[in-house]
Amino acid sequence: MEQIFEKNSKNKVVRGAKRAVYEKDKVFEILDSGFLCHISFVMNEQPFIIPTAYARMGDEIIIHGSNKSRMLEVLEKGGEACVCVTHLDGLVLARSAMHHSVNYRSVVVFGKAREITNFDEKNEALFKVMEQMLPGRWEEIRQPNEKELQVTKVLAIKIETASAKVRMGPPVDDKEDYELPYWAGVVPTYNNYKRPLSDPELPGIVEVPSSVKTLLNI
Amino acid sequence: MEQIFEKNSKNKVVRGAKRAVYEKDKVFEILDSGFLCHISFVMNEQPFIIPTAYARMGDEIIIHGSNKSRMLEVLEKGGEACVCVTHLDGLVLARSAMHHSVNYRSVVVFGKAREITNFDEKNEALFKVMEQMLPGRWEEIRQPNEKELQVTKVLAIKIETASAKVRMGPPVDDKEDYELPYWAGVVPTYNNYKRPLSDPELPGIVEVPSSVKTLLNI
Numbered sequence: 001m002e003q004i005f006e007k008n009s010k011n012k013v014v015r016g017a018k019r020a021v022y023e024k025d026k027v028f029e030i031l032d033s034g035f036l037c038h039i040s041f042v043m044n045e046q047p048f049i050i051p052t053a054y055a056r057m058g059d060e061i062i063i064h065g066s067n068k069s070r071m072l073e074v075l076e077k078g079g080e081a082c083v084c085v086t087h088l089d090g091l092v093l094a095r096s097a098m099h100h101s102v103n104y105r106s107v108v109v110f111g112k113a114r115e116i117t118n119f120d121e122k123n124e125a126l127f128k129v130m131e132q133m134l135p136g137r138w139e140e141i142r143q144p145n146e147k148e149l150q151v152t153k154v155l156a157i158k159i160e161t162a163s164a165k166v167r168m169g170p171p172v173d174d175k176e177d178y179e180l181p182y183w184a185g186v187v188p189t190y191n192n193y194k195r196p197l198s199d200p201e202l203p204g205i206v207e208v209p210s211s212v213k214t215l216l217n218i
Numbered sequence: 219m220e221q222i223f224e225k226n227s228k229n230k231v232v233r234g235a236k237r238a239v240y241e242k243d244k245v246f247e248i249l250d251s252g253f254l255c256h257i258s259f260v261m262n263e264q265p266f267i268i269p270t271a272y273a274r275m276g277d278e279i280i281i282h283g284s285n286k287s288r289m290l291e292v293l294e295k296g297g298e299a300c301v302c303v304t305h306l307d308g309l310v311l312a313r314s315a316m317h318h319s320v321n322y323r324s325v326v327v328f329g330k331a332r333e334i335t336n337f338d339e340k341n342e343a344l345f346k347v348m349e350q351m352l353p354g355r356w357e358e359i360r361q362p363n364e365k366e367l368q369v370t371k372v373l374a375i376k377i378e379t380a381s382a383k384v385r386m387g388p389p390v391d392d393k394e395d396y397e398l399p400y401w402a403g404v405v406p407t408y409n410n411y412k413r414p415l416s417d418p419e420l421p422g423i424v425e426v427p428s429s430v431k432t433l434l435n436i
Contacts, residue, residue, distance in 0.1 A: 010264060015287050036320070038302055040258035040265040046228060047258040047265050049302035051324050069233050084256055084267035088409070091352060093430070096360040098370065100348060102254070106269050130318060134309060141400050142314040152316065170417045182359050183424040184417040187433065191306070192410035199388045199402040206401045212311070215405065 010110045011163040021164035030107045030164050031056045031085055035133040039063065040082040041074045054083070055128035060156040061109060062116075062125045072153045075113040081157050083109040091187040094171035095180045103168050103186060111160035115153065119146070122154045136211035228328045229381040239382035248325045248382050249274045249303055253351040257281065258300040259292045272301070273346035278374040279327060280334075280343045290371045293331040299375050301327040309405040312389035313398045321386050321404060329378035333371065337364070340372045354429035 003024040005011055013020035021027065037054045040047055050071050055062045061083050065072050075081050090103035116122050123144060130138050144152070171184050196212050208218075221242040223229055231238035239245065255272045258265055268289050273280045279301050283290050293299050308321035334340050341362060348356050362370070389402050414430050426436075 009262075010266075015284060036304070036306060038256040038258075038267055038304070040256075040267045040300070042260050042263065042265050044227075045260065045263075046298055046328070047260050047300040048228075049256055049258045049267065049300050049326060051302060051304040051322070053320070066233055080264055082258070082265040082267050084269060086254070086256070086269040088254060091411075093352070093355065093414075094359070096366075097344060097348060097356065097362050098366045100351070100355070100359075102271070102351075104269070108267060110264070126315060130315060133318070133320075134311070137311065137318070138315065141312070141318075142395060142398060144315050148314075148316045170415070170419070177360060178419055179421075180360060181424070183427050183430075184420060185426075186415045186417075187430060188412040188415065190410055190412065192408055193309075194406040194408065196311075197388070197404045197406065199404075201388070201396055202402060203397075206399070208403075209401045212401075212405060 005161050005163060008161060011108065011161040013163055013165055016165060019165045019167050021166055027107050027162050027164045028056060030087065030105045032132070033087060034085045037061070038084045039071060040084070041071055041079050043070065043074050053129055053133060055125070055132040057125060057128050057156070059159045061159060062129055062154065062156055064126060064129060064152055064154045067151060067153050069153065072155055075155055075157070076115050076153070078112060081111060081113060083157060088189050089168065090189050092167070092171045093184055093187065095173045095177040095182045095184045099171055099173050101167060101171070105164065105166050107162060107164045109157065109159050109162040111158040113155040113157045116156055119149050122149050122152070125154050125156065126152070134211050134215060136214065140209045140211060223379050223381060226379060229326065229379040231381055231383055234383060237383045237385050239384055245325050245380050245382045246274060248305065248323045250350070251305060252303045255279070256302045257289060258302070259289055259297050261288065261292050271347055271351060273343070273350040275343060275346050275374065277377045279377060280347055280372065280374055282344060282347060282370055282372045285369060285371050287371065290373055293373055293375070294333050294371070296330060299329060299331060301375060306407050307386065308407050310385070310389045311403055311405065313391045313395040313400045313402045317389055317391050319385060319389070323382065323384045325380060325382045327375065327377050327380040329376040331373040331375045334374055337367050340367050343372050343374065344370070352429050352433060354432065358427045358429060
């Protein structure tokens with residue numbers, strides 16, 4: 001049976017409701033296609049946003065940082081989090097100014113966080129965060145030691161509710177504007193990578209690892 | 219004289235303070251290099267984030283949407299906004315897991331909004347939003363008519379305070395890890411465009427306009 005996030009006052013898409021997606025597997029697919037999210041939290045009634053790396057682990061969003069982080073402190077104390085992941089897929093160029101748009105896939109997650117303190121679970125969570133940024137990298141490097149695990153705070157934000165918005169396809173203009181002699185269409189956008197820059201401190205020539213080769217298709 | 223945003227409890231960068239940037243011109247440069255922001259606001263003590271198009275006009279951030287937008291309603295009524303713009307510049311691949319990072323330029327803006335109701339000012343603001351997405355596009359299309367201006371809400375969020383965080387350059391590892399035989403370096407990332415897809419509804423062949431050609435360098 002297909003699982004969906006029930007609509008409520010938090011996750012219900014008000015604007016552009018026809019672009020709304022509540023199916024859990026589709027929401028998770030969008031979350032799994034990125035590694036950088038924006039997290040919003042409230043401190044002294046003031047909204048804050050911080051961009052940070054994340055991973056999805058089951059129905060939780062993993063984030064990490066230092067013990068000094070204000071965001072982690074607020075969330076750890078039970079503050080509500082709103083997490084947003086956005087993939088830009090294209091510029092939608094219509095015949096009229098007001099129908100210009102972008103193609104995108106975005107997810108908004110609402111939930112509270114728990115701290116992960118168990119070292120094995122913490123290590124697994126940090127592995128997932130790296131795996132989401134660059135699959136295979138974890139096996140190519142020095143993994144966290146006890147001291148590092150101790151000074152790193154790892155939180156798991158429960159995906160209590162969520163929704164996605166997706167726009168794709170060509171522009172949609174007002175009927176009478178289709179007669180205008182203007183070009184309209186989509187310019188697809190994507191995140192691209194350039195050739196890796198080896199750290200100048202490397203001792204001589206060290207081969208680029210397979211995680212990077214796979215990413216760059218080289 | 220160089221202008222800076224005075225540090226206060228909102229804009230002060232707590233984590234990674236050495237990456238903090240408070241110079242107004244540098245903050246503005248980062249804001250001017252994008253067209254998609256994330257806006258956070260508080261509704262019933264709950265934080266929300268919405269990704270949206272923006273432009274910087276002087277010391278204001280312009281956003282727009284329909285009269286139905288919850289976000290615009292909250293901000294119009296005097297709710298505090300936090301606006302974040304993030305440019306991802308590279309994957310920073312260190313010798314140890316915990317020193318992995320990303321190169322980025324991000325700005326966080328704090329302020330309250332005013333509604334722009336004057337039609338000329340509104341038109342100018344919408345022009346700026348389009349110009350920031352695709353310079354030159356405004357002249358190639360049907361510009362907003364009175365009815366469209368009437369049903370579109372345009373807000374200007376005052377950049378009351380702001381700060382940026384910038385990381386660039388190679389990874390920084392713990393001293394003893396430099397002896398490890400692992401590759402380390404940076405994989406630069408950037409937003410790229412593919413060849414435009416003409417709207418299937420175009421009446422025959424319409425030449426791709428100069429805004430798109432300039433963007434794609436074709």
